[in-house]
Amino acid sequence: MRTRLCELLGIEHPIIQAGMGIVHPAHALVAAVSNAGGLGSLGATGRSPSELREQIALIRERTSRPFAVNFLVSNFDEETLAAALEARPAVISFALGDPGDLVRRAHAAGALVVHQVHTVAQATQAAGRGVDALIAQGGEAGGYGQFVGTLPLIPQVVDAVQPLPVAAAGGIGDGRGMAAALLLGAEGVNMGTRFLASAESPIADGWKRAIIAARSEDAVKVEFWNDITRSPTGRAGYGTVPRALRTPFHDRWAQRRAEVMQKVEELRNEIQAAQSEGRFHEYMPFAGQSAGLIHEVLPVREIIHRLISEAEETLRRASTLVAPIGVGREAG
Numbered sequence: 001m002r003t004r005l006c007e008l009l010g011i012e013h014p015i016i017q018a019g020m021g022i023v024h025p026a027h028a029l030v031a032a033v034s035n036a037g038g039l040g041s042l043g044a045t046g047r048s049p050s051e052l053r054e055q056i057a058l059i060r061e062r063t064s065r066p067f068a069v070n071f072l073v074s075n076f077d078e079e080t081l082a083a084a085l086e087a088r089p090a091v092i093s094f095a096l097g098d099p100g101d102l103v104r105r106a107h108a109a110g111a112l113v114v115h116q117v118h119t120v121a122q123a124t125q126a127a128g129r130g131v132d133a134l135i136a137q138g139g140e141a142g143g144y145g146q147f148v149g150t151l152p153l154i155p156q157v158v159d160a161v162q163p164l165p166v167a168a169a170g171g172i173g174d175g176r177g178m179a180a181a182l183l184l185g186a187e188g189v190n191m192g193t194r195f196l197a198s199a200e201s202p203i204a205d206g207w208k209r210a211i212i213a214a215r216s217e218d219a220v221k222v223e224f225w226n227d228i229t230r231s232p233t234g235r236a237g238y239g240t241v242p243r244a245l246r247t248p249f250h251d252r253w254a255q256r257r258a259e260v261m262q263k264v265e266e267l268r269n270e271i272q273a274a275q276s277e278g279r280f281h282e283y284m285p286f287a288g289q290s291a292g293l294i295h296e297v298l299p300v301r302e303i304i305h306r307l308i309s310e311a312e313e314t315l316r317r318a319s320t321l322v323a324p325i326g327v328g329r330e331a332g
């Protein structure tokens, strides 16, 4: 299965593994995705310049194929960006804000630019900035997102920015979802939650088990998280709110935002302590509604193989639903 996104990015399969800053160290995951023919992405958020350099070196030890380095426009470290530009990855991807002059800077470093959006207006603006491809992310997604669902968003973004290639994100957990995205006009997919629950993903086993056990309705928008992270508007970049699996921590605070605001420092310390003990997922196991479709932890190569064969099978089956042109018209 080849699309224009494959041609543009120099990849075999139109599958991007989402950059996920919180997932660290991600070198084995990124390299596994790129080696399996997709585009692995290294999340740069939260990384120091030396950590990023080290991660990129480890990826390059494992693969000579293209990969992306991902930044959040709303929250990035200028020195870490400089380290990424110096390393000249094939792709730099951005999310959560108008990419503005960052597009020119990434291009000047020889990288293609992929940018993630949640609305048609954001897509049009990013296209005007000169990005090479877009990720249109529906509100079903894990991590930070807005509210328009993937089904209405994809065709609208595709129409608005044509001929730019668009990858669909949010709620895609298997090959049927991938096939649906392609039928909506996307030329690929960007997936986070499915790759979180992979053998190569470095997240805690408890987080992976929670994804496997989750139903889609367990992946909820966590409004008060933006209060804790002290977003001045109560929303993160592009007006987003994160989606994660429900936890006792969520249930304790979700309806008590005023109290959360008074206890920000205390809650932050509690979360930081949990994070340093590898228990972050007990607080905020970021994941999307696609968790309901994920039933086992699999190696990346197997995930990609299943996605492609199931998407192809679904597309073949879909084509049998319509009569060939001309057939069945004689009677009239």
Ligand SMILES: Cc1cc2nc3c(=O)[nH]c(=O)nc-3n(C[C@H](O)[C@H](O)[C@H](O)COP(=O)(O)O)c2cc1C
Binding pocket: 018, 019, 020, 021, 022, 023, 043, 045, 070, 071, 072, 094, 095, 116, 137, 140, 141, 142, 143, 144, 169, 170, 171, 172, 190, 191, 192, 193, 194, 196, 286, 287, 288, 289, 290, 291
């Ligand atoms: C744990 C987690 C962390 C994420 N972090 C980032 C990030 O740092 N940068 C980014 O562009 N997107 C990030 N995302 C969003 C993904 O790019 C993607 O849109 C989303 O995972 C798609 O939905 P899905 O989880 O249903 O596949 C994150 C998603 C998850 C689940």
